[in-house]
Amino acid sequence: MSSKLLSKMLAILVxxxxxxxxxxxxxxxxxxxxxxxxxxxxxxxxxxxxxTGHLLIWVQKINMEAWQNxxxxxxQEMYPDVEIEFVNNSPQQVADDVGLCIQxxxxxxxxxxxxxxxxxxxxxxxxxxxxxxxxxxxxxxxHPGMLAACTKDGxxxxxxxxxxxxxxxxxxxxxxxxxxxxxxxSVSAMIATWDDLLTTCQTIKxxxxxxxxxxxxxxxxxxxxxxxxxxxGLGYFNADGELTIDSPENVATLEKLAMFxxxxxxxxxxxxxxxxxxxxxxxxxxxxxxxxxxxxxxxWMGGFLKGWIAPAAVGNWGVAQMPAFVEGGARAGSGGxxxxxxxxxxxNPTAAWALIKFLNLDPAxxxxxxxxxxxxxxxxSAYAEPVFEEADPYFGGQQxxxxxAEVASNSPADHFLHPYGAVMRTNVLIAIQKxxxxxxxxxxxxxxxxxxxxxxxxxTQH
Amino acid sequence: MSLPRTEVPKKxxxxxxxxxxxxxxxxxxxxxxxxFYISFAIFGLIPLVLSVWMSLTRWKGVGPMEYExxxxxxxxxxxxLFWKSILNGVYMAVLHIPILLSLSLILAVILSSxxxxxxxxxxxxIFLPFITNMAAAGFTFAILFNQTSGLVNVFLTDYLHLAGVxxxxxxxxxxxxxxxxxxxxxxxxxxxxMLAGLQTIPHELTEAAMIDGATPAQAFFYITVPLxxxxxxxxxxxxxxxxxxxFTEVFALTGTGPAAATLTPVIRIFNVAFDxxxxxxxxxxxxxxxxxxxxxxxxxxxFNRERES
Numbered sequence: 100m101s102s103k104l105l106s107k108m109l110a111i112l113v114x115x116x117x118x119x120x121x122x123x124x125x126x127x128x129x130x131x132x133x134x135x136x137x138x139x140x141x142x143x144x145x146x147x148x149x150x151t152g153h154l155l156i157w158v159q160k161i162n163m164e165a166w167q168n169x170x171x172x173x174x175q176e177m178y179p180d181v182e183i184e185f186v187n188n189s190p191q192q193v194a195d196d197v198g199l200c201i202q203x204x205x206x207x208x209x210x211x212x213x214x215x216x217x218x219x220x221x222x223x224x225x226x227x228x229x230x231x232x233x234x235x236x237x238x239x240x241x242h243p244g245m246l247a248a249c250t251k252d253g254x255x256x257x258x259x260x261x262x263x264x265x266x267x268x269x270x271x272x273x274x275x276x277x278x279x280x281x282x283x284x285s286v287s288a289m290i291a292t293w294d295d296l297l298t299t300c301q302t303i304k305x306x307x308x309x310x311x312x313x314x315x316x317x318x319x320x321x322x323x324x325x326x327x328x329x330x331x332g333l334g335y336f337n338a339d340g341e342l343t344i345d346s347p348e349n350v351a352t353l354e355k356l357a358m359f360x361x362x363x364x365x366x367x368x369x370x371x372x373x374x375x376x377x378x379x380x381x382x383x384x385x386x387x388x389x390x391x392x393x394x395x396x397x398x399w400m401g402g403f404l405k406g407w408i409a410p411a412a413v414g415n416w417g418v419a420q421m422p423a424f425v426e427g428g429a430r431a432g433s434g435g436x437x438x439x440x441x442x443x444x445x446x447n448p449t450a451a452w453a454l455i456k457f458l459n460l461d462p463a464x465x466x467x468x469x470x471x472x473x474x475x476x477x478x479x480s481a482y483a484e485p486v487f488e489e490a491d492p493y494f495g496g497q498q499x500x501x502x503x504a505e506v507a508s509n510s511p512a513d514h515f516l517h518p519y520g521a522v523m524r525t526n527v528l529i530a531i532q533k534x535x536x537x538x539x540x541x542x543x544x545x546x547x548x549x550x551x552x553x554x555x556x557x558x559t560q561h
Numbered sequence: 562m563s564l565p566r567t568e569v570p571k572k573x574x575x576x577x578x579x580x581x582x583x584x585x586x587x588x589x590x591x592x593x594x595x596x597f598y599i600s601f602a603i604f605g606l607i608p609l610v611l612s613v614w615m616s617l618t619r620w621k622g623v624g625p626m627e628y629e630x631x632x633x634x635x636x637x638x639x640x641x642l643f644w645k646s647i648l649n650g651v652y653m654a655v656l657h658i659p660i661l662l663s664l665s666l667i668l669a670v671i672l673s674s675x676x677x678x679x680x681x682x683x684x685x686x687i688f689l690p691f692i693t694n695m696a697a698a699g700f701t702f703a704i705l706f707n708q709t710s711g712l713v714n715v716f717l718t719d720y721l722h723l724a725g726v727x728x729x730x731x732x733x734x735x736x737x738x739x740x741x742x743x744x745x746x747x748x749x750x751x752x753x754x755m756l757a758g759l760q761t762i763p764h765e766l767t768e769a770a771m772i773d774g775a776t777p778a779q780a781f782f783y784i785t786v787p788l789x790x791x792x793x794x795x796x797x798x799x800x801x802x803x804x805x806x807x808f809t810e811v812f813a814l815t816g817t818g819p820a821a822a823t824l825t826p827v828i829r830i831f832n833v834a835f836d837x838x839x840x841x842x843x844x845x846x847x848x849x850x851x852x853x854x855x856x857x858x859x860x861x862x863x864f865n866r867e868r869e870s
Contacts, residue, residue, distance in 0.1 A: 198622070224621055367708065369708075387710070536732075556837065
């Protein structure tokens with residue numbers, strides 16, 4: 100075959116492919132989609148249309164099960180013509196898939212739930228339904244930090260569902276084995292600061308030989324570091340949007356974390372692995388994977404402990420306040436959370452909004468979901484529901500819901516939720532791991548992380 | 562009844578008539594091969610051309626592309642994480658390719674010697690890991706290599722009374738863990754190529770050498786290995802590219818840690834594109850990565866040609 104003939108063939112093929120590509124679904128604004136500034140659902144002042152039809156929801160399985168086992172049957176009874184279809188995936192996978200479907204212009208669900216730390220970049224990307232007018236009546240009732248992460252240029256693109264007020268979950272049997280008091284008030288007083296916690300950990304180690312908690316070095320996931328920043332109202336950027344990854348406060352926080360490694364009172368177990376779960380579930384005398392005494396983590400850990408990590412340990416766990424960074428400092432912080440989003444290409448925004456209203460903006464329903472799965476409401480009015488005053492038998496009759504409601508009300512506003520949050524986190528995790536392995540100082544590690552983030556994102560350094 | 566119209570026919574040029582004739586003659590062949598070229602154009606050629614433009618812009622995957630000239634490329638040279646990932650690719654290639662090729666060649670020689678009963682069974686068993694789902698295999702290896710309760714460390718400490726190894730908790734051990742997974746997964750694939758290569762070597766050569774007094778080891782090193790050079794070169798180049806392109810293996814086993822010790826260029830590019838929607842910068846990283854792989858492959862080819870000559 101001659102080269103000219105080949106060239107002509109190739110040209111024809113390229114033209115054909117361009118034509119085929121042009122015939123495909125448009126990348127933006129399909130005919131059925133609602134304009135961003137005019138949501139298809141009318142404001143609450145006018146009668147709302149009755150939701151009907153198919154509703155495709157992308158959500159992680161535990162959230163779906165929480166709805167199904169609490170209030171979703173009532174929604175389906177109220178709107179029998181709404182046919183709900185679930186596709187389960189992890190929050191990160193849901194966000195990744197939604198990013199692709201927004202960029203591809205097709206294939207998005209009618210409604211999805213994802214972690215707000217992942218959703219922030221989707222809000223920045225565009226392609227989500229503007230919910231400003233619909234959310235307006237509820238703004239004062241929603242967690243302001245999470246609502247800010249739903250907002251771009253003054254418009255609201257998601258509805259916060261849950262937040263992660265922090266507590267210290269501890270094992271009464273380990274405290275008792277170490278000869279320490281095990282009631283929540285005593286433990287809270289005992290671990291008033293991180294320095295006090297270190298002293299307690301040293302006592303536990305000396306008396307029982309057990310580690311206080313897990314704090315992996317090489318694959319550290321940065322959770323505890325972020326929680327410590329959160330309680331100080333810090334994060335990776337400041338209110339002006341400037342990077343603060345290597346601020347003196349952040350460096351001091353990372354150095355504070357290191358004292359637990361230096362004291363040898365923590366295990367090197369990686370989070371979300373079988374040995375990590377075993378450390379919570381195993382009895383005090385287990386020598387294969389000895390248990391740990393406690394973990395400082397958001398409220399949702401209670402659901403995991405009850406549900407599948409240590410369901411048999413009824414009455415053995417208690418919840419104390421997280422230690423303060425300095426004496427008299429805040430003993431409240433927040434970690435994570437999730438929100439509801441409706442893509443612009445949703446074919447059933449009416450039913451999607453009706454479901455959000457029913458599950459999330461109705462305080463009683465939201466509280467019922469919380470009571471079932473420890474997914475803590477970002478809707479303040481839910482805290483007034485009777486369920487918040489109930490004692491939790493799993494935690495030895497402690498009123499843990501009221502405890503977390505108080506923590507949620509006192510948590511400082513932190514700075515983690517950002518469209519470039521994943522870039523910041525990637526660089527900070529590498530910094531923590533390098534520091535933990537003794538390769539660099541805390542200052543060097545965080546400066547390198549900040550420089551790398553600034554270079555990649557173009558953000559200003561403080 | 563109408564009279565036939567008298568039209569003056571256009572005289573076709575030699576070229577067009579030849580082209581038409583050739584297209585007409587081969588129309589069915591063109592039709593049958595066209596799906597590949599059409600899909601290649603849509604999914605390969607057009608994205609390739611677009612990504613050149615994309616690499617010169619700032620673009621989130623939707624909305625307008627903002628032209629930035631060569632700013633993205635300038636950024637690549639300051640990106641420490643990307644260069645670390647390139648270095649990781651070099652480490653992974655050096656760690657696993659010599660072992661993988663040696664083992665696969667030795668196994669192929671043993672299996673093709675005719676002295677192994679159940680040759681097909683062994684070949685199948687060795688090949689099986691290659692068709693195993695890599696995500697599942699990676700997670701399984703992660704459980705096996707767990708520092709606290711993994712079976713490998715349990716065996717080392719409880720049965721051999723040795724110290725446990727921080728398989729996934731140390732930069733070099735994490736790379737070694739990945740090397741073990743790669744060798745396990747790719748041994749069968751490379752061995753099949755080796756077996757095919759061995760069939761092209763006449764038995765008479767080895768037999769003549771043995772009659773002349775060569776030992777089996779001498780026959781292997783002086784006859785088999787030199788004659789297998791084309792296969793070895795091919796597998797070295799493809800394995801080198803594979804070392805830089807590791808993705809699922811890393812995600813499932815090490816998650817790019819510790820401290821990005823197992824981060825590969827492909828994962829770095831993926832993260833830039835999908836974690837922060839910086840498609841322009843990701844495209845620039847992709848092109849720089851392509852040039853690096855191209856140069857490494859050229860150097861390998863040139864080195865082997867020189868040795869041959």
